[in-house]
Amino acid sequence: MVSSRAWFALAVAAVLGTFYVGAGQSPRDGVASGQEPPAVAVAGNDEEELMRLLEVRFNAASAEFASVMERQERLRTRGLNSHPIEIVCGAFERFVMASAELAKLPADRVKVYEEALRTAKRIDETTGIIIDRQNRVGKTPNDNITPIARERTKYMVAQSEIDLIRARRVANNAAGK
Numbered sequence: 392m393v394s395s396r397a398w399f400a401l402a403v404a405a406v407l408g409t410f411y412v413g414a415g416q417s418p419r420d421g422v423a424s425g426q427e428p429p430a431v432a433v434a435g436n437d438e439e440e441l442m443r444l445l446e447v448r449f450n451a452a453s454a455e456f457a458s459v460m461e462r463q464e465r466l467r468t469r470g471l472n473s474h475p476i477e478i479v480c481g482a483f484e485r486f487v488m489a490s491a492e493l494a495k496l497p498a499d500r501v502k503v504y505e506e507a508l509r510t511a512k513r514i515d516e517t518t519g520i521i522i523d524r525q526n527r528v529g530k531t532p533n534d535n536i537t538p539i540a541r542e543r544t545k546y547m548v549a550q551s552e553i554d555l556i557r558a559r560r561v562a563n564n565a566a567g568k
Contacts, residue, residue, distance in 0.1 A: 445493055452489040456482040476518065476540035480547050483510065491554070497562035504555040511551040515544035 459482045487507040494500040
């Protein structure tokens with residue numbers, strides 16, 4: 392498992408720093424230093440089994456996302472095409488879902504979704520930059536970075552915004568606002 396001090400910052404840094412070749416973005420852009428994972432929710436009769444399964448799912452999603460990003464970096468450094476956008480977005484979305492469901496408090500879920508939205512926007516923006524660059528030089532897009540990929544990242548941004556709005560509503564209701 393990724394260390395408690397670096398779990399989300401590592402994942403966000405991986406996405407921002409290695410997803411695309413030459414996007415001109417630093418891996419540290421938008422990453423909060425020393426970010427802690429959300430506290431874990433525990434309740435109900437089956438709390439031990441539920442907790443175990445949530446942790447198994449979180450660990451699997453973390454490992455998958457880290458693996459995708461590590462491979463992405465190896466491909467990038469060799470000048471090869473990146474992963475298809477669906478692989479990256481899917482791994483990211485599973486990681487966000489697993490992280491949010493481990494959050495003990497509604498405010499913790501808001502933090503997870505805020506980071507997810509920032510990252511989704513950066514992925515979408517970077518996808519647009521690459522497509523625009525390909526269009527300017529008259530290069531045919533590869534199978535991984537196409538206008539369809541841009542629509543996929545727009546969907547991911549919209550879903551992240553929806554999740555954040557819903558999480559804020561729950562947090563506000565819990566706080567009595």
